[in-house]
Amino acid sequence: MTIKVLIVDDSALIRSLLSEIVKSAKDMFLVGAAPDAYVARDLVNRFSPDVITLDIEMPKVDGLTFLEKLMKAHPTPVLMISTLTEQGANATLRALELGAIDYIAKPKLGVAQGIEEYRQLIIDKIRIAAKSKVKPATKQKSANTATLNYTGTEKIIAVGASTGGTEAIKEFLLDLPSNSPGVVITQHMPPGFTTSYAKRLDSLCKINVIEVKGGERILPGNAYLAPGSYHLLIERSGADYRLRLADTPLVSGHKPSVDVMFNSLAQCAAQNTVAVILTGMGKDGAAGMFSLHQQGSYTLAQDEASCVVFGMPKEAINLGGVDKVLPLNAMAGAVIKYLHSVNAGSRL
Structure with missing residues (x-):
């Protein structure tokens, strides 16, 4: 063609x-x-x-x-x-x-x-x-009024995306309640763009959205976006989960890399992680999601029909690392339902 x-x-x-x-x-x-x-x-x-x-x-x-x-x-x-x-x-x-x-x-x-x-x-x-699939212009909507009986710092929601991901992540975050578990995000973007993107998300969502500087403690009601040109890692620090940035080589062709973020969670918080892989070209995140899945994380992938590019989710599915495949508009609801079923966590 x-x-x-x-x-x-x-x-x-x-x-x-x-x-x-x-x-x-x-x-x-x-x-x-x-x-x-x-x-x-x-x-x-x-x-x-x-x-x-x-x-x-x-x-x-x-x-x-x-x-x-x-x-x-x-x-x-x-x-x-x-x-x-x-x-x-x-x-x-x-x-x-x-x-x-x-x-x-x-x-x-x-x-x-x-x-x-x-x-x-x-x-x-x-x-x-x-x-790719051309998606109609998105209309800003009010954040979902769904609530979650959750006050702890035990659970982490991890989201990875690439092409088409800026809008997909926005839709996902808009549907999360204000007391959602802490969310860590890797979206393939260059420096400067992630700064503007975090500010834009923060102005729209019920949860706070910040670009990671390094050293932050993951807390409910907050989303943490990997800055362009740095990998985002999650580490255990006593009773806390904290964020670290790494200026190391590209992984899976990207920096930040979803695989780096997912693999760091697999090492320190696998059973407390809900991992979500959204629209994107390539295979970044697939291996990391498989590792999380093998160690007890709940893993979800966006379906082909709602993806702009069905690359990263498809690779994760093909590796056998995905528990559920869902349309984008059902993703946040599925995460909330799962957290209710496991009674989230209560450690502050």
Whole structure:
């Protein structure tokens, strides 16, 4: 299958570089490179591209406005071209809410050289996007009013995700009650993006959401997000569970890695862990979830129908490390039901 790609960017340099990258891939065909939303609209109507790369900052009509209209009129897998700034991160997160599949971060130094270094990443992400499911724009909803008879620090909920995960994690956390057991999260994101993402989640959820700095004690009513470029580990410290960051090599191709987080839990808190693996490309988290499952953790995976990309959950299922496979909208309810059944914990 040949993937029809449309590039939308106001920078002639970026258009040229991305065009060259797309043309270098034998399984891709460049249908056009548009400098603005109006040209892009015409090309979408003419060629119905399989994947669009879209700049956020454009003249006349900005990328977010174009994306919102595109998803209503002609839903298409979109990769955002994002800057690694707080403003760029916030705009990218909004784009993911509107239905974009993923994003490609612009290199900070030497645009031409940086894009060349990202060549394989860009090609891979276009291929992933072409196979992904476009989800409708998500509407903010009030956090679930479900309650949990839980006041302890014994249980830990661990969540891992990648492509499509920012929205999946948001939906999962919105459905957790304010006194939920502590939640640890690894989502594949670069530095800066995790800072903005944690703030965004914190403003929406009943539980508090923070980006991990290191040394935090895991407490109920709080979610702890691994920062970009650091692995998140959980360790036993006396009667407590505490968080540690590790600046060590990539694992399963990622940093932070879901496998690192899951494996650390397998070593110190397996029987007290509820592990959840959500949408994402690749196999990160599958081996770690299998280890947790073998040692008594309750493990859940998102089903194919509700995933943007059914990669990580599928790998975990195939390894035999999953107790239940559920749609995203049933995941939090299943976790709460399980915690009720085991009477959670009572140690503070």
